[in-house]
Amino acid sequence: MNLLAMALRIARIRSKTFSLAEFKKLKTAEEAGLYASEHLKYLGSGSSRAVFSLSSSKVLKVAKSLRDRGSVDAGISQNKSEVNLVTDPRIKPIVAKVFDYGPDFIWVMSEAVRQLESYREFEDEVGFDLIHLVELATRVVEGEPYENIMKQISEMIRETNNDRKIMMNTPGVEDDDEYELEKNEFSEDIFKGIIELIKFGLVDQDLMEFHQWGKTSDGRIVVLDYGFDRETQKEFY
Numbered sequence: 001m002n003l004l005a006m007a008l009r010i011a012r013i014r015s016k017t018f019s020l021a022e023f024k025k026l027k028t029a030e031e032a033g034l035y036a037s038e039h040l041k042y043l044g045s046g047s048s049r050a051v052f053s054l055s056s057s058k059v060l061k062v063a064k065s066l067r068d069r070g071s072v073d074a075g076i077s078q079n080k081s082e083v084n085l086v087t088d089p090r091i092k093p094i095v096a097k098v099f100d101y102g103p104d105f106i107w108v109m110s111e112a113v114r115q116l117e118s119y120r121e122f123e124d125e126v127g128f129d130l131i132h133l134v135e136l137a138t139r140v141v142e143g144e145p146y147e148n149i150m151k152q153i154s155e156m157i158r159e160t161n162n163d164r165k166i167m168m169n170t171p172g173v174e175d176d177d178e179y180e181l182e183k184n185e186f187s188e189d190i191f192k193g194i195i196e197l198i199k200f201g202l203v204d205q206d207l208m209e210f211h212q213w214g215k216t217s218d219g220r221i222v223v224l225d226y227g228f229d230r231e232t233q234k235e236f237y
Contacts, residue, residue: 029063029072029106036062036107046225048075054109057217058099062107072106078227079105085200085226094193095226096216113214113224122210125221127186128153134208137194146195150188157186190221202226 018039026032033050040052043059052060061082063075079101085091086098097111116122122130136149198204206212207223214224 024102026106027103029075030065032102032107033062033064036060048072049078053112055112057112059110059112060107061110063105076105078225079108081227082108082110085197088196088200090196091193091200091226093189093220094197094222096214096222096224111216111222113216113222115224116210116213116215116221119210122213122221125187125215126190128157128191130210130213131208132156133191134194134198134204137191137198138204140195141198153186153191187221197223197226 018035023032023035026035036050036052040054040060043051043053045051045064048064049061050064052062054060061075061079063072063079065072082095083098083101083105086095096113098108099111100109101107116125119130126133133153136153140146140149194207197207202223206225212224213221215221
């Protein structure tokens with residue numbers, strides 16, 4: 001496409017309000033990104049994808065060029081991985097839903113998720129410390145029996161609860177929120193999902209970061225960016 005034709009196409013894109021039907025006609029990530037940036041609220045971006053608010057319940061993730069390569073392949077790879085993973089019944093409960101995706105995976109339409117604010121919030125919601133949970137999931141992937149790891153988790157939870165009870169009975173800390181006893185039950189589904197994500201190739205260090213997790217409008221705790229696997233990391237970073 002020559003420069004004049006591209007300029008005319010860009011002008012047409014900018015002249016319209018957002019239309020999903022028109023957006024779906026766009027063939028390249030550059031066009032999709034331009035259209036979205038002109039008509040949707042920009043929420044942020046990672047190294048290879050930009051995120052836009054489509055509605056209160058949906059977002060668009062559009063592949064963008066890596067700064068040092070001028071290629072959108074990394075973003076496309078992440079979009080493709082998310083589309084593939086969300087159909088796996090073992091993983092589906094702990095990842096944001098994908099409602100639609102574009103040609104050659106240049107964009108995906110995903111569930112809007114509120115990012116968690118702290119490690120404490122993850123522990124309150126899931127019933128276990130995030131970093132230790134990912135470490136234990138990694139040990140299962142590496143060959144330790146699942147039943148043995150679950151026994152360790154149960155023991156750690158019991159010890160933690162006992163420690164909290166002791167602190168709650170210590171003068172001067174009974175009103176301290178740090179020692180609040182009201183904890184959710186341990187979510188074994190989250191643990192199983194983390195195991196499957198690591199098996200698939202997600203980087204376990206990324207899963208340990210609380211900002212990689214979020215809460216959906218219906219209360220599910222999910223991984224926000226689950227397309228960044230070891231294959232993508234090796235090939236593009």
